[in-house]
Each structure stands twice: as C-alpha cells, then as structure tokens.
Amino acid sequence: MSSGKSGRRRRSSSIIYQEPPESVEQISDQAANPNLNSQWVNAKGAWTIHPVIILGLKILFDVMPGMTQEISWTLTNITYMTGSYLMFHWVRGVPFEFNAGAYDHLNMWEQIDNGDQYTPAKKFLLTVPIVLFLLSTHYTHYDLTYFIINFLALMAVVIPKLPFAHRMRFAPFSGAPPDD
Amino acid sequence: MASSSNFTAAADLLSTHTLNLLHTVSEQFHKIPGSAILLRYIRSSYQNDPIRSVVELLLVIFAIRYLLAREYSTKPGKVKLSEEEIDDLVDEWTPEPLVAQTTAFEDADLEKRAIIVGPTGPKSRLANGKVVTNLASYNFYNLVSNEQLKERAIQTLRTYGVGPCGPPGFYGTQDVHMKIEADIAAFLGTTACIIYAQAFSTASSVIPAFSKRGDIIVADKAVNYSIRKGLQISRSTVRWFDHRDYADLERVLAKLDKEQRDKGILTRRFIVTEGLFENTGDVVDLPKVIELKLKYKFRLILDETWSFGVLGRTGRGVTEHQHVDAAEVDMILGSMAGPLSAAGGFCAGSDEVVEHQRLSAAAYTFSAALPAMSAVTASETLTMLQTQPDIIASLRENIKIMWQQLDPRSDWMVCTSAPENPIMILVFKQEVVSSRRLTVADQLGLLQEIVDECLTQGVLITRIKTLSAAPSGSKTDIYAHRPAVKVCMTNGLSRKEVEKAGTTIRHAITKIMTRKR
Numbered sequence: 001m002s003s004g005k006s007g008r009r010r011r012s013s014s015i016i017y018q019e020p021p022e023s024v025e026q027i028s029d030q031a032a033n034p035n036l037n038s039q040w041v042n043a044k045g046a047w048t049i050h051p052v053i054i055l056g057l058k059i060l061f062d063v064m065p066g067m068t069q070e071i072s073w074t075l076t077n078i079t080y081m082t083g084s085y086l087m088f089h090w091v092r093g094v095p096f097e098f099n100a101g102a103y104d105h106l107n108m109w110e111q112i113d114n115g116d117q118y119t120p121a122k123k124f125l126l127t128v129p130i131v132l133f134l135l136s137t138h139y140t141h142y143d144l145t146y147f148i149i150n151f152l153a154l155m156a157v158v159i160p161k162l163p164f165a166h167r168m169r170f171a172p173f174s175g176a177p178p179d180d
Numbered sequence: 181m182a183s184s185s186n187f188t189a190a191a192d193l194l195s196t197h198t199l200n201l202l203h204t205v206s207e208q209f210h211k212i213p214g215s216a217i218l219l220r221y222i223r224s225s226y227q228n229d230p231i232r233s234v235v236e237l238l239l240v241i242f243a244i245r246y247l248l249a250r251e252y253s254t255k256p257g258k259v260k261l262s263e264e265e266i267d268d269l270v271d272e273w274t275p276e277p278l279v280a281q282t283t284a285f286e287d288a289d290l291e292k293r294a295i296i297v298g299p300t301g302p303k304s305r306l307a308n309g310k311v312v313t314n315l316a317s318y319n320f321y322n323l324v325s326n327e328q329l330k331e332r333a334i335q336t337l338r339t340y341g342v343g344p345c346g347p348p349g350f351y352g353t354q355d356v357h358m359k360i361e362a363d364i365a366a367f368l369g370t371t372a373c374i375i376y377a378q379a380f381s382t383a384s385s386v387i388p389a390f391s392k393r394g395d396i397i398v399a400d401k402a403v404n405y406s407i408r409k410g411l412q413i414s415r416s417t418v419r420w421f422d423h424r425d426y427a428d429l430e431r432v433l434a435k436l437d438k439e440q441r442d443k444g445i446l447t448r449r450f451i452v453t454e455g456l457f458e459n460t461g462d463v464v465d466l467p468k469v470i471e472l473k474l475k476y477k478f479r480l481i482l483d484e485t486w487s488f489g490v491l492g493r494t495g496r497g498v499t500e501h502q503h504v505d506a507a508e509v510d511m512i513l514g515s516m517a518g519p520l521s522a523a524g525g526f527c528a529g530s531d532e533v534v535e536h537q538r539l540s541a542a543a544y545t546f547s548a549a550l551p552a553m554s555a556v557t558a559s560e561t562l563t564m565l566q567t568q569p570d571i572i573a574s575l576r577e578n579i580k581i582m583w584q585q586l587d588p589r590s591d592w593m594v595c596t597s598a599p600e601n602p603i604m605i606l607v608f609k610q611e612v613v614s615s616r617r618l619t620v621a622d623q624l625g626l627l628q629e630i631v632d633e634c635l636t637q638g639v640l641i642t643r644i645k646t647l648s649a650a651p652s653g654s655k656t657d658i659y660a661h662r663p664a665v666k667v668c669m670t671n672g673l674s675r676k677e678v679e680k681a682g683t684t685i686r687h688a689i690t691k692i693m694t695r696k697r
Contacts, residue, residue: 101393
C-alpha cells in the first residue's frame with residue numbers, strides 16, 4: 001500500500017485514524033461486481049420506505065396504552081436513529097460473498113455511491129432524520145431531558161454522515177485498528 | 181441641551197419611520213398566501229424557548245447548506261480532462277511491446293534449446309538426429325514406454341472420447357473420475373478426494389477456496405509458483421517462515437496466536453508447505469509441522485505435487501515416508517502428471533474439505549473435467565505402484581548410483597535434494613560461490629555452459645528456470661532461489677548407463693569450472 005497523502009495514517013496507538021487507501025487487489029476486487037449492498041439506496045421505493053417506516057413506528061408507539069406524545073415521538077426518533085446508525089455506520093463489509101471481502105473495512109455509508117459525497121441519495125438520507133427531529137419538537141412540549149436525548153440521537157446519525165467523517169475511525173466506536 | 185432635544189426628536193422621527201416600515205412589511209407579508217400558516221407554525225414551534233428555536237434554525241440552515249452542496253468524488257486521482265487533453269494523451273501514447281526484447285542470455289538459451297523429436301523416454305532423439313540420455317523429463321518409472329498403459333489409454337479413448345467437454349459439476353463427471361477419486365483416497369488413507377483437470381491449478385485453486393481476505397496463511401518461503409499464485413488470489417494475510425526452519429515456524433505461529441488472542445479475533449488459519457520442494461528438492465519435516473499445527477490450532481495444506489508417487493515404500497508420499505497418518509493433514513494436494521504419467525491434480529482430505537471444493541474451488545467449477553484416458557491411466561499406475569514395489573526400488577537404486585557419481589565426488593556442486601528424490605537439484609557449493617565471487621548471473625551462465633557441455637556429451641539435463649519469488653506487491657524478494665541444474669532420474673536406464681551419465685555430468689562440471697578464462 002503506497003500512500004501518506006490523504007491525511008492520517010492508521011497507527012495502533014491513535015484514537016482517531018483514517019482507513020488507508022485500497023491496495024490494487026482491493027480496488028480490482030471491488031470493481032469485479034456491482035456493490036449490491038449499497039446500490040439499492042438508489043432503487044425505486046428505497047426512499048419511500050423511510051417515511052413509511054417512521055409512520056409505522058409512530059402508530060405502533062401511539063397505540064400503546066398510557067402513551068404520551070413526548071414519549072411516543074422520542075421512541076420513534078430513537079428507534080429510527082438506532083436502526084439507521086446500525087445499518088449505515090456500524091456494520092462494515094458486505095453480507096454476501098461476491099467480491100472476496102474487498103469492502104470489509106468500509107461501512108455502508110462509505111460504500112454508497114462509491115464513496116462520492118453530496119449525492120442525491122446521501123442528501124435524502126441526511127435530511128430524513130433532521131426533518132423527523134424538527135417534526136417531533138414541533139408537535140411536543142419536550143422538557144430539557146427529552147430535548148437533549150432526541151438531539152443527541154440526531155447527532156449520532158448526522159455527524160458520521162458528514163464528509164469529514166468519511167473513512168474516519170474513532171477507536172472507542174470501532175476498536176483498535178488492525179496493523180499490517 | 182438643545183442638541184439633546186434635537187437628538188430625541190430625530191430618534192422619534194426615526195422610530196416612527198421604522199414602525200411605519202415594519203407595519204407595511206407585515207401588511208405585505210400577510211398578503212402572501214400561506215403566510216398565516218407559517219406564522220402559526222413559528223409561534224407554536226417557538227414555545228417560549230429561544231435557545232431551542234435557535235438550535236432548530238441552525239439545523240434547518242445546515243440541512244439547506246447540505247442539500248445545496250455540489251457532488252464530488254472522494255476517490256484519489258480522479259482528474260477531469262478536456263477533449264483536447266484526451267486527444268493529446270492518446271497521440272502521445274506509444275504502446276509498450278507485448279513481449280520484452282530478449283536479452284543476450286535468453287537468445288543463447290533459445291538457440292541451444294534441445295528439441296525432442298518423437299516420444300520422450302530414457303533415450304530420446306533430438307531434432308539434430310542425435311540420440312541422448314534424457315535426464316530432463318519427469319519420467320521416473322519410465323511409464324511413458326509402458327505398452328500396457330498405452331493399450332488401456334487407447335481403449336478408454338475409444339469408449340469415452342477425448343474430453344468430457346464440461347466442468348465436473350456440469351455433465352463433466354464420468355464414472356472413471358469417481359473411480360480415480362476413490363482410488364486416491366483409498367491409496368492415501370483419507371476419507372475423500374477431489375480431482376482437478378490440471379496439476380498446476382490445483383494449489384492455486386484449493387487455497388483460495390478455503391482462505392479468504394482477513395484469514396491468515398503461514399507459508400514456507402520456498403514454496404512453488406502455483407502455491408504463490410494461490411496465496412495471492414486468496415487475498416489472505418500471508419506470513420512467511422524460513423525454508424524448513426521449524427523453530428522459525430513456531431515463532432511465527434506463536435506470534436500470530438498471541439496477536440489474535442490479544443485482539444480477540446478468530447479467523448481461519450492455515451500452514452502451507454510442500455512435501456518435496458519443487459525448487460530445492462528437500463523434504464518437509466511433517467511430524468514437526470503436525471505437532472505445531474495441533475499446538476497452535478492451524479490447518480495444514482500440504483502440497484505433495486513432487487512427493488506423491490515418489491516417497492514412501494509404495495509411493496504414498498511424505499505421510500508414508502515419515503510415518504504420519506494422512507488424516508492428520510487437513511488437505512493433501514498432489515499431481516497425477518509427474519510420477520503417475522497421467523494428468524491432473526487432486527486434493528485429498530475429509531469429506532467436508534472435499535465437498536466444500538465441489539462448489540468453491542474455481543478450477544473445479546469452471547474448468548473442463550479431466551480427459552477420461554488420463555483418469556484411467558492414473559488409476560492404472562496407482563495399482564502398479566501398489567502391486568509392483570520393485571519399480572520404486574529400482575528407481576531408488578538408480579538415484580543412489582547417480583548420487584554417488586555426483587554429490588560426494590564433485591568439488592564444485594552439491595545436491596540439495598532429499599536422497600529419495602528422483603529430481604536431483606545441483607547447486608554450486610557455498611565456498612565456490614564465495615571464493616570466486618560468483619553473482620547470480622555468473623552462476624546462471626556457468627550452469628548453462630554445463631548443460632550445453634552435457635548435451636554435447638549425449639546427456640540431456642536442464643537448468644531450473646524459476647520466476648521471481650516475490651509475492652505480488654512486495655518490492656523485495658522474500659526468498660532468493662539458488663541457481664541450479666536438475667537431473668531427473670528414471671528407472672529406464674541400466675546401472676552402467678546411469679554411471680556413465682553421472683560421470684559425464686561430473687566431468688562436464690569439472691571441465692567448465694577448471695577451464696582457463
């Protein structure tokens with residue numbers, strides 16, 4: 001692997017490090033097949049499903065007995081944000097065996113649109129949690145605790161989506177880097 | 181005081197103007213459709229909490245900025261070129277030759293290369309009409325001139341045709357393939373076996389079938405080219421240990437084991453080594469490797485391409501030679517092309533190991549199956565090895581005679597092969613290399629001259645021609661092959677003929693090494 005140009009190199013001791021650029025083998029394995037793991041975010045219906053899921057969650061929490069609007073919106077928020085965080089930022093690699101593990105080091109957000117930033121899909125996926133948060137603060141009378149919980153949940157999915165966090169790893173969240 | 185009252189009056193005037201202006205703006209605003217909704221929204225959102233509203237406003241501004249940003253690629257080295265620049269680059273481009281210019285050494289090599297006309301055998305006829313003693317073919321048991329085998333092969337050809345014209349999983353498997361698989365498994369004492377259509381692609385296909393990116397392979401530094409390709413294709417993390425240095429192997433295994441324990445990661449782990457090494461001719465210490473693999477919980481892939489059919493009392497390979505149960509080795513790879521005089525390769529192991537390969541090994545799933553006549557020939561030769569142990573004994577006898585002619589009696593060269601190995605690999609003695617300050621190129625030149633001299637004297641031997649041992653992507657060789665010639669023994673020669681050939685080779689070496697320069 002020849003690099004050094006693109007910012008921080010990974011070192012076992014550092015808390016923050018950046019995934020180094022791919023080797024020739026990795027690049028050719030990545031190009032061997034289309035990335036079915038991330039391609040679907042641009043597919044038909046992949047955008048509609050987000051509002052549908054959110055609405056479903058809201059209804060589910062609303063029908064529970066003794067539910068207040070604050071708790072119901074907070075639960076909806078947290079459920080959606082957790083799911084989104086796990087899917088886009090926590091799990092790495094591809095669940096199928098079609099490119100010899102060439103994406104094992106990247107999470108799904110970094111795989112989407114081949115790593116390009118500000119693509120339509122990424123813009124949509126970043127806007128959805130923000131809109132959800134604004135809606136929830138609008139329809140409820142959060143006290144400070146609720147507001148902070150919801151806001152932190154939002155930040156957890158917004159910050160890793162920002163271009164600066166591309167291929168960036170924080171040791172507390174992703175473990176010590178493999179050294180090779 | 182006058183100035184102060186003036187100032188107050190001016191301020192009053194200004195505030196009246198401002199109020200008027202604000203009033204007008206608000207009236208205009210109320211005329212915009214939907215403004216009432218917006219106002220109601222802001223009022224109800226505000227909820228008497230300015231900090232919260234500021235946070236929300238910032239979020240909205242951030243989202244709008246994100247939505248308006250321009251798309252860009254994060255891949256390095258993407259440059260947008262104009263049409264003219266593209267044309268310029270295309271015009272400037274001169275293709276590199278597909279085949280590099282041959283060097284003077286390669287030219288000489290090509291010019292002097294011996295060409296055999298007609299069938300190979302212990303005595304072969306060259307294109308220039310000369311009959312030479314052929315010690316350059318892997319014709320150990322002289323099965324190429326066995327009439328019974330030829331007859332069987334022809335019979336099979338008439339019954340089955342030439343090739344099965346399909347991969348084994350797609351109508352390519354014939355009864356003879358299943359028979360040879362069963363034969364090899366029974367011969368070696370494993371539970372199952374799978375055959376490949378080509379010996380070379382066996383190792384480079386079996387290794388990637390099991391070991392993937394992130395998995396760990398520990399390999400001997402001197403392993404052959406096929407294994408190297410397998411290691412490369414598998415994308416695994418490869419650690420090397422010094423050739424036949426089992427203390428070094430233990431060091432590498434212990435280090436890996438500790439690393440993985442510390443990090444709490446669990447991957448597939450393999451040790452890869454050869455039985456008889458293709459490029460050095462020496463033999464693995466299998467009991468030691470087995471002991472280490474059990475101790476550190478690795479799996480063992482053993483390439484017996486050159487030892488299967490050669491080592492052991494009945495030719496079962498390293499396992500028989502060193503009294504190890506073949507079931508202790510996870511995967512035994514072998515060839516039916518060399519000693520068995522057929523074609524193809526095999527991998528023997530447990531049922532799971534073999535069944536996994538039927539869908540996951542590239543050479544098995546995508547290559548046409550082995551021709552039936554090769555499968556039948558291999559079955560026949562296996563039977564011959566078991567029923568006629570004297571053919572192995574007579575080969576060993578010939579090796580011994582040749583060994584006596586060369587190794588202890590030559591002042592210049594030494595044989596690195598194991599005493600049972602019919603491929604005798606001769607390299608310059610270390611003291612010769614150091615006292616004469618021979619570079620690798622010097623050694624290759626001298627070896628070529630020795631080969632040429634032997635050919636003039638009627639003995640065909642060959643120089644070992646290796647490809648670089650560097651793994652792909654590495655800048656330095658992890659292992660430097662020593663320049664060598666190889667003498668391939670066969671039992672098709674009488675004691676006298678072997679002695680004569682040995683003397684010829686020895687004298688050729690002496691002649692080249694002692695001549696005046």
